[in-house]
Amino acid sequence: MINPIPLYQEMYRQMGPQYWWPADSKMEIVIGAILVQNTNWNNVDMALTNLRDETDLDIKQILKLSVERLQSLIRPSGFYVNKSRSLRAVLAWFDQFDCDFDKMSAEYGNGLRKTMLALPGVGEETADSLLVYVFDRPAFIADKYTRTLFTYMGFRGLKTYSKLQKRIILPESFTYQDAQEFHGLLDEFGKKYLKDKQQFKDSFLGDFDKKLLTIN
Structure with a gap:
């Protein structure tokens, strides 16, 4: 199982708030x-x-x-x-x-x-x-950028949306605001650093220890 919070914290520290979704209502x-x-x-x-x-x-x-x-x-x-x-x-x-x-x-x-x-x-x-x-509920959005990131980080068997999402464990303290920020961070990171594996390796997450996310 995967606890993504250390990843969220590192991305937020490096990239700051993203204020997603781009919409007026x-x-x-x-x-x-x-x-x-x-x-x-x-x-x-x-x-x-x-x-x-x-x-x-x-x-x-x-x-x-x-x-x-x-x-x-x-x-x-x-x-x-x-x-x-x-x-x-x-x-x-x-x-x-x-x-x-x-x-x-x-x-x-x-x-x-x-x-x-x-x-x-x-x-x-x-x-x-x-x-x-829209409904202000916390959830982990396992979109394509996110699946690519976790695959590049060394997690296996995450080719589909549900396969990654089922492995994610979110703490009770994880709010819908956290979910919005995390999704924004993951997508902005994907646009900048996930065109290929080498670009990912050169990013600030290239040497991130995936063991920090692993729950036995």
Whole structure:
């Protein structure tokens, strides 16, 4: 099992706070979490700009758009047919509760993640991102950058999201704010130092002792 806290502490010491997610509201985070799948943030930003200009990111206005119009607006994010279907389903779910996140959290309790995974186009990474950034719950987001980092550090068998996440042990003191910072640190580190293994070795984590993270 893995205790990632020493890694989190070292990354925070070296890089400082990241203040993620880049958005002005929680509903913008929801929309962005759907659009960012299988693409980069620059493409998402273009799609968000289109939606903002057309609807001011008001979910009732987005839900009133025709399928064709919605697909046209989010086209820059790629996979726009599937993403339009997912976006409509996810926003309709939030609209049922008038975007009252506390009410939704209380309604679903420990079943919140499972409920989100049942929505079209919502996978583990998207569900956990929404847990952390929208519902203010701590979770470890084991995205591609994070799996690459742990693999380069010498951990084996972490090719899938769930395989890494199941090995992570978070302390009770780990808050959703910690989860947000850790995710931001991991992604910013990935952009700078994980293009290949040599770049990682030359980084400030290149000689980090993985034994500090190992729980027997």
